[in-house]
Amino acid sequence: MKTIKKRANGKGSAVYLGNNREKPWGARITIGKDINGTSIRHFIDTFETELDALVCLENYHKNPYSLYIKEEKYNRIFTFPKKPYPLVSVNNPNKVLEQKIKKDTYTFKQLFHEFKEMKLPNDEEVKLEKEKHIKPNGKFAYHYSRGMITAFHNSEDLYNKVYKDLRTSDFQTFLNNCEKKYETLRIMKNLYIKLDEYALQEDIIEKSYAQHISLTNTKTSSNKTPYSYEQINYLWNINSDNYKEDFIRDLLLMALYTGCRAEELLFIYTKNIFLDKDYFIGGLKTRAGINREIPIHPKIKTLFLKYYNPENEFLFVMPNGKRTNYDYYLYHYKFNFINKHTFLNNHTAHECRHTLRTELEKQNVKQVIINSIIGHSNENVGQDIYTHITIEEKIEAIKLITYKKFKNLSVLVVNQ
Numbered sequence: 001m002k003t004i005k006k007r008a009n010g011k012g013s014a015v016y017l018g019n020n021r022e023k024p025w026g027a028r029i030t031i032g033k034d035i036n037g038t039s040i041r042h043f044i045d046t047f048e049t050e051l052d053a054l055v056c057l058e059n060y061h062k063n064p065y066s067l068y069i070k071e072e073k074y075n076r077i078f079t080f081p082k083k084p085y086p087l088v089s090v091n092n093p094n095k096v097l098e099q100k101i102k103k104d105t106y107t108f109k110q111l112f113h114e115f116k117e118m119k120l121p122n123d124e125e126v127k128l129e130k131e132k133h134i135k136p137n138g139k140f141a142y143h144y145s146r147g148m149i150t151a152f153h154n155s156e157d158l159y160n161k162v163y164k165d166l167r168t169s170d171f172q173t174f175l176n177n178c179e180k181k182y183e184t185l186r187i188m189k190n191l192y193i194k195l196d197e198y199a200l201q202e203d204i205i206e207k208s209y210a211q212h213i214s215l216t217n218t219k220t221s222s223n224k225t226p227y228s229y230e231q232i233n234y235l236w237n238i239n240s241d242n243y244k245e246d247f248i249r250d251l252l253l254m255a256l257y258t259g260c261r262a263e264e265l266l267f268i269y270t271k272n273i274f275l276d277k278d279y280f281i282g283g284l285k286t287r288a289g290i291n292r293e294i295p296i297h298p299k300i301k302t303l304f305l306k307y308y309n310p311e312n313e314f315l316f317v318m319p320n321g322k323r324t325n326y327d328y329y330l331y332h333y334k335f336n337f338i339n340k341h342t343f344l345n346n347h348t349a350h351e352c353r354h355t356l357r358t359e360l361e362k363q364n365v366k367q368v369i370i371n372s373i374i375g376h377s378n379e380n381v382g383q384d385i386y387t388h389i390t391i392e393e394k395i396e397a398i399k400l401i402t403y404k405k406f407k408n409l410s411v412l413v414v415n416q
Contacts (some may be wrong), residue, residue, distance in 0.1 A: 007009040008080060011061060012044075014053035022233050023047050027056040031069070031085055032077035039076055040069060044159065056287060089190070103204050107168070108195075109159040112152050115198045120145040130325045133267050133284065143263075143326070150210040151191040152182065162201060182215065227347060230402045236345050242317070248337040250303050251329060253318075255352035257401065259374040262349035263326045275304060279391050283287040283375050293391045295398040310330045326357040356401065363400040371395055 012029035018327050019157040023046040031042045044060055044067065065084045074089035086402045106114075111137060118139075123131065125136040140148070155302075157174055158166070171192055175185055192210035227235075238249045254265055272281040275296070283292045296304060307315050326394050329349075353374060359371045372389040395413040 010083070012057045013048050014057065016050070017046065018348060019212070021046075025050050025053040027053040027060070029057070029060075029085065030081065031067070031087060032080045034076050035119070040073065040343060042069060042073075054143045065257045076172065078090075081415070095287070103202060104164060104203060106163050107159060108155065108161050108163050111163045111195055111199060111204065113239070115153075116149070119194070119198065120148065130327075131323060147187045148191045148194065151184075151188040154178070154188055161205065163195070164205045166209065168212040171210055175215070185215050186334040189215060224351050224354040225346070226358045227256065227344075227351065229405060230345055230356075231347070231405050234341070238341065238362040241334050244332045245337055245340070247316075247324070248329070248333050252349060254300050254303055255349050256355055257300045257354040257398070258294050260294065261353065262329055264327065264375075266316050266324050266326060270308065270310055270312050270315055273304065273308060273315065275301065275308065278395055280304075290375075293394065295391065297398050297401060306388055359401050359403065360397060363397075365400065369397050373397065 007321055008029075012027060015026045015027050015028045015222060017024050025047045027044040027047065028041050029041045029191075032040050034040055040168045047056065062192045064086055066088045068090050069087050071089045071091055072088060098141065114273070114332075121136050121139050121142055124143050125139065128134050129136070129142045139145075155174070158170075161170070168185055171189075175188065178185065178188070180188070189210065196205065196208040200208060214233070232253075235249055235253055237413050238245070240246050240249070249264055250260060254260070255262060258265070260282060264282050267284060268280060268282045274280060277295050278296045278298075278301070281291055282294060283290050306314070310316075312321075318324050318328065333349070357370055357374055360373070369389055
């Protein structure tokens with residue numbers, strides 16, 4: 001005979017489902033009433049003992065989670081309880097629950113592949129980002145994603161570990177024994193944090209452990225060294241009839257005098273270049289950097305003219321007519337240009353930004369103007385002041401850049 005364990009109203013019941021069952025006790029709640037006022041009930045789960053069913057009900061009301069209800073049953077609900085349960089209407093609740101149970105045993109590798117499908121751009125999205133700089137909604141950018149894929153390949157020892165069983169000590173031990181440079185370890189740690197965030201959203205884990213990983217390697221590749229005046233002069237004096245070598249040299253010089261990232265230069269639209277007014281509109285990545293007015297230094301105006309063609313959509317195009325993408329630049333920089341011009345070793349295009357900032361600071365240019373040129377935010381300055389820096393002020397500031405040492409400094413001081 002069926003018996004029901006009485007509990008406080010609205011808290012559900014432990015119901016005996018009969019003999020010949022492996023789990024004869026059910027934890028049942030009322031999820032609503034139909035149009036006639038008849039209660040509609042749902043079993044959260046079944047158990048071997050009455051006590052287990054009661055414990056389930058107590059735990060559920062302390063920390064409710066989504067309940068998957070057949071669409072037909074859900075549609076019968078006319079009125080909900082005063083405090084509705086989190087119900088999800090699905091065609092096949094059993095299939096959804098099976099998938100959830102499967103996720104509980106996800107390995108590191110399985111989780112990454114699902115994360116990759118949901119959060120990293122596919123081939124078509126990568127192509128669109130490269131050509132038009134249109135990033136897919138809800139997904140990471142291509143270059144950021146590429147770093148996470150590399151970090152995954154570097155994490156082979158974790159592939160078969162059940163993800164929800166991984167703790168900080170597991171990640172920490174693995175990274176401590178990983179013979180990688182600091183920057184590589186930093187990207188790996190970042191991947192683990194992103195995987196934790198995704199696993200939390202999908203109820204695969206209840207707590208994030210990757211955020212507590214500590215990187216103690218002091219050899220960081222993030223230290224930026226400005227180009228020396230000698231190296232900048234060397235760049236100007238490179239003479240070549242090779243298009244690719246010419247292109248890399250010109251891009252580095254333009255970066256040194258504009259403070260733009262390499263990818264920002266590759267995304268300059270021809271329509272946004274105003275040679276008669278000595279500036280262009282460009283910038284990517286941050287709110288402070290996008291669509292900013294950037295002055296054209298007199299020394300690099302000839303470089304702009306060299307590539308400028310009003311019939312092209314972008315300033316830089318490859319011989320086949322397509323926009324020059326970052327991978328094209330990076331490949332020829334790494335495997336051709338820098339191997340030939342070893343005097344420029346240990347520098348990247350990004351250090352051109354640091355070089356220009358350093359030089360502008362030497363000229364005592366206001367930080368707000370420097371940031372307006374470079375595209376950095378001004379933490380201590382109101383946004384209205386930042387956006388009202390005129391292009392004339394920027395042009396005057398950029399003209400101060402010579403990348404030359406002052407001679408006879410004592411004479412200049414005396415005459416002041």
